[in-house]
Amino acid sequence: xxxxxxxxxxxxxxxxxxxxxxxxxxxxxxxxxxxxxxxxxxxxxxxxxxxxxxxxxxxxxxxxxxxxxxxxxxxxxxxxxxxxxxxxxxxxxxxxxxxxxxxxxxxxxxxxxxxxxxxxxxxxxxxxxxxxxxxxxxxxxxxxxxxxxxxxxxxxxxxxxxxxxxxxxxxxxxxxxxxxxxxxxxxxxxxxxxxxxxxxxx
Numbered sequence: 001x002x003x004x005x006x007x008x009x010x011x012x013x014x015x016x017x018x019x020x021x022x023x024x025x026x027x028x029x030x031x032x033x034x035x036x037x038x039x040x041x042x043x044x045x046x047x048x049x050x051x052x053x054x055x056x057x058x059x060x061x062x063x064x065x066x067x068x069x070x071x072x073x074x075x076x077x078x079x080x081x082x083x084x085x086x087x088x089x090x091x092x093x094x095x096x097x098x099x100x101x102x103x104x105x106x107x108x109x110x111x112x113x114x115x116x117x118x119x120x121x122x123x124x125x126x127x128x129x130x131x132x133x134x135x136x137x138x139x140x141x142x143x144x145x146x147x148x149x150x151x152x153x154x155x156x157x158x159x160x161x162x163x164x165x166x167x168x169x170x171x172x173x174x175x176x177x178x179x180x181x182x183x184x185x186x187x188x189x190x191x192x193x194x195x196x197x198x199x200x201x202x
Contacts, residue, residue, distance in 0.1 A: 047124025050163035066093035
């Protein structure tokens with residue numbers, strides 16, 4: 001799939017992982033690439049499970065010299081409050097990763113709640129078709145497996161449209177190919193995913 005041009009020189013890899021740009025995350029990438037336009041020097045990043053938000057946060061912090069607070073709902077509110085204030089004073093961006101922004105994220109500390117209410121929210125979306133195929137291909141490649149084009153086309157319209165669904169499908173296909181010592185084909189994929197209850201072709 002085509003790469004999205006970004007204001008920051010995003011690295012292709014971060015440790016063992018890579019964040020794949022697509023229309024499902026383009027708005028988030030644009031927002032993170034224009035820190036100078038933020039109304040405050042902080043942003044709340046939310047998104048579905050397994051969407052790569054922590055990876056994206058690490059890349060962002062490394063590229064900008066900013067601070068990252070991951071899993072924010074389980075952090076000390078006082079610490080987040082002071083980090084938010086410090087980001088404004090130091091003019092260094094703070095990225096706060098949470099499952100949901102307030103009020104979904106219940107904040108007890110009034111001073112923190114008021115600051116988060118003024119903080120923009122960047123939201124990663126569920127994967128689109130192009131991102132699903134790119135994720136399947138990359139996850140299989142990490143296992144030393146090749147995704148044939150005909151299997152990619154078949155999978156694209158059948159697996160669950162979520163990051164968790166993509167990961168589950170890849171794990172099932174990987175296990176099936178290891179057990180049978182066969183290359184990935186449409187019949188093999190159909191048999192494995194039907195047996196696991198991931199798809200229903202009847």
